[in-house]
Amino acid sequence: MSVLLIAEHNNKEVRSFTLNAITAASQIDTDVHVLLIGKDCGNVAKSLSEMSAVKKVLHAEADYYENYLAENFAPLVVKISENYTHIVSSANTFGKNLMPRIAAHLDTSQVSDIIKVISPDTFLRPIYAGNAFATVKSDDAKKCVTIRPTSFDPCETSGGSAEIEKIEPTEEFTLSKFIKREEVKSDRPELGTARVVVSGGRGMQNGENFKLITDIADKLNAAIGASRAAVDAGYISNEHQVGQTGKVVVPDLYIAVGISGAIQHLAGMKESKIIVAINKDGEAPIFSVADYGLEADLFEALPQFLEELNKLNSIQK
Amino acid sequence: MKILVAVKRVIDYNVQVRVKEDGSGIVTDNVKMSSNPPDDNAIEEAVKIKEAGKATEIIAITVGEEKSQDTVRKALAVGADRGILIKTEGTVEPLAVAKALQKIVEKEKPDLVFMGKQAIDDDCNQTGQMLSALLNWPQATFASKIEVKEKTLEVTREIDEGLETIEVNVPAIITCDLRLNEPRYASLPNIMKAKKKPLEILNASDLGVDTTPRVQQIKVEEPPKRKAGIKVANVAELVSKLKNEAKVI
Numbered sequence: 001m002s003v004l005l006i007a008e009h010n011n012k013e014v015r016s017f018t019l020n021a022i023t024a025a026s027q028i029d030t031d032v033h034v035l036l037i038g039k040d041c042g043n044v045a046k047s048l049s050e051m052s053a054v055k056k057v058l059h060a061e062a063d064y065y066e067n068y069l070a071e072n073f074a075p076l077v078v079k080i081s082e083n084y085t086h087i088v089s090s091a092n093t094f095g096k097n098l099m100p101r102i103a104a105h106l107d108t109s110q111v112s113d114i115i116k117v118i119s120p121d122t123f124l125r126p127i128y129a130g131n132a133f134a135t136v137k138s139d140d141a142k143k144c145v146t147i148r149p150t151s152f153d154p155c156e157t158s159g160g161s162a163e164i165e166k167i168e169p170t171e172e173f174t175l176s177k178f179i180k181r182e183e184v185k186s187d188r189p190e191l192g193t194a195r196v197v198v199s200g201g202r203g204m205q206n207g208e209n210f211k212l213i214t215d216i217a218d219k220l221n222a223a224i225g226a227s228r229a230a231v232d233a234g235y236i237s238n239e240h241q242v243g244q245t246g247k248v249v250v251p252d253l254y255i256a257v258g259i260s261g262a263i264q265h266l267a268g269m270k271e272s273k274i275i276v277a278i279n280k281d282g283e284a285p286i287f288s289v290a291d292y293g294l295e296a297d298l299f300e301a302l303p304q305f306l307e308e309l310n311k312l313n314s315i316q317k
Numbered sequence: 318m319k320i321l322v323a324v325k326r327v328i329d330y331n332v333q334v335r336v337k338e339d340g341s342g343i344v345t346d347n348v349k350m351s352s353n354p355p356d357d358n359a360i361e362e363a364v365k366i367k368e369a370g371k372a373t374e375i376i377a378i379t380v381g382e383e384k385s386q387d388t389v390r391k392a393l394a395v396g397a398d399r400g401i402l403i404k405t406e407g408t409v410e411p412l413a414v415a416k417a418l419q420k421i422v423e424k425e426k427p428d429l430v431f432m433g434k435q436a437i438d439d440d441c442n443q444t445g446q447m448l449s450a451l452l453n454w455p456q457a458t459f460a461s462k463i464e465v466k467e468k469t470l471e472v473t474r475e476i477d478e479g480l481e482t483i484e485v486n487v488p489a490i491i492t493c494d495l496r497l498n499e500p501r502y503a504s505l506p507n508i509m510k511a512k513k514k515p516l517e518i519l520n521a522s523d524l525g526v527d528t529t530p531r532v533q534q535i536k537v538e539e540p541p542k543r544k545a546g547i548k549v550a551n552v553a554e555l556v557s558k559l560k561n562e563a564k565v566i
Binding site for chain 1 (some may be wrong): 328329331333334336343355410411412413415417434435437438439440441442443444445446447448449450451454455456457458459461471474475476477478479480481482483484485486489494495496513530531532533534535536537538540543544546548549551552553555556558559562563565566
């Protein structure tokens with residue numbers, strides 16, 4: 001039994017969720033091989049080979065692998081899948097886009113977004129926006145599994161010396177073409193892995209008011225999140241969205257400001273260790289999951305919050 | 318251009334779902350059902366493309382039990398021309414749905430297939446990608462903007478890092494994000510008219526599609542409940558609690 005883990009990277013570095021996926025893969029079986037598909041990504045191959053949980057790195061290069069189109073990646077995974085009982089990737093937009101294409105080629109019923117490995121064929125996964133947990137057992141000979149990154153610790157990035165094997169690329173799929181990617185560069189921690197997240201909702205009223213959130217996030221070295229309502233209203237861009245169809249976050253501290261707490265938002269944050277809700281509507285559902293609720297007008301509370309933080313001698317980073 | 322739009326009947330997004338006491342699943346008796354929200358965006362986009370004179374026919378399709386017709390009728394009421402129900406019993410996994418849709422695609426030969434990016438019940442996010450694999454068509458998932466060109470589509474996709482734009486040749490599969498558009502409501506006259514639009518009913522077994530689940534659902538349980546929290550009186554108390562009690566700042 002061997003597990004094939006598909007690495008997510010940007011041709012320069014491994015993306016952090018790959019580390020969580022490697023941990024999940026190693027809980028299925030310790031013989032974890034990582035498939036790296038990209039362009040000029042030798043450094044990524046090297047860093048993967050140094051991870052102690054990785055037993056082998058398979059590395060394919062082609063110009064048309066630069067932008068991770070699923071149509072180009074899937075045939076290569078299928079081609080080498082023969083030697084593996086499990087194919088695993090993270091359940092973020094990379095893995096969600098790619099894995100079903102592989103599963104269908106292999107005639108396998110995929111298990112999406114698992115939060116626990118119970119045994120090599122049995123997994124725990126949330127359904128209905130996390131309002132229920134299902135234990136599922138896959139009867140397929142080859143299993144395609146995506147894992148929820150926040151449910152698994154990142155693997156060690158050192159201590160290993162796996163062999164790197166070059167493999168041949170498969171043919172280019174010419175009917176899809178990458179045009180551009182608009183990434184928002186930020187010095188802040190990534191939303192998916194930040195220790196603290198400060199999120200704003202419709203209560204922020206406009207994009208400028210997010211400055212109140214930003215100031216607090218700066219102070220706490222936090223990532224900035226948002227509800228779907230705030231993104232839909234154009235207050236902030238889509239990569240900040242937390243929820244059922246956005247990102248799932250599990251920080252030590254989640255501060256929800258002006259967010260009412262729809263089921264779909266709670267799905268993305270209710271596993272956070274400590275939840276703070278600031279909302280002027282005392283009946284808002286967000287208070288039902290909050291450890292500390294403050295019923296107040298956010299436009300008064302946030303400046304005070306900043307002031308109180310400034311008074312502290314030290315703040316954890 | 319002909320557009321096939323796949324829709325799914327799910328528990329309404331506003332309903333707080335309940336787990337059955339015996340752990341065998343979710344309570345669905347007497348629970349409000351609706352169309353899967355991003356499927357509404359898929360229908361809306363198809364209708365907009367037709368209104369812009371770039372499509373000639375919209376077919377709404379669903380795979381599910383008899384009652385799933387309601388979801389197709391709703392699509393007909395907002396502008397689809399005709400409907401198809403592929404009847405199945407019990408749980409149908411995305412792979413089986415994709416196989417059933419493949420049969421219809423081979424028969425109807427649409428230029429585009431639209432559907433929501435994810436169903437809000439099983440949260441699988443698989444069907445569109447699986448269908449495009451089976452057909453070996455291009456896929457544009459999580460679409461928040463679609464521009465129809467001569468023989469291609471330019472699609473903006475919502476990804477973790479921000480936005481990505483790709484160009485796909487037609488025929489193609491597009492899975493739609495909630496931000497793609499603002500779905501319209503069906504007017505009463507259109508709901509009445511929709512009742513007269515053709516709706517073909519087929520059996521999955523007649524199409525030669527095996528819908529037997531490959532993944533057994535062993536148990537469904539409620540997630541661990543959070544302990545009830547407290548309300549704090551003011552900001553100073555909040556900060557003090559976070560610093561000294563929760564020790565997170």
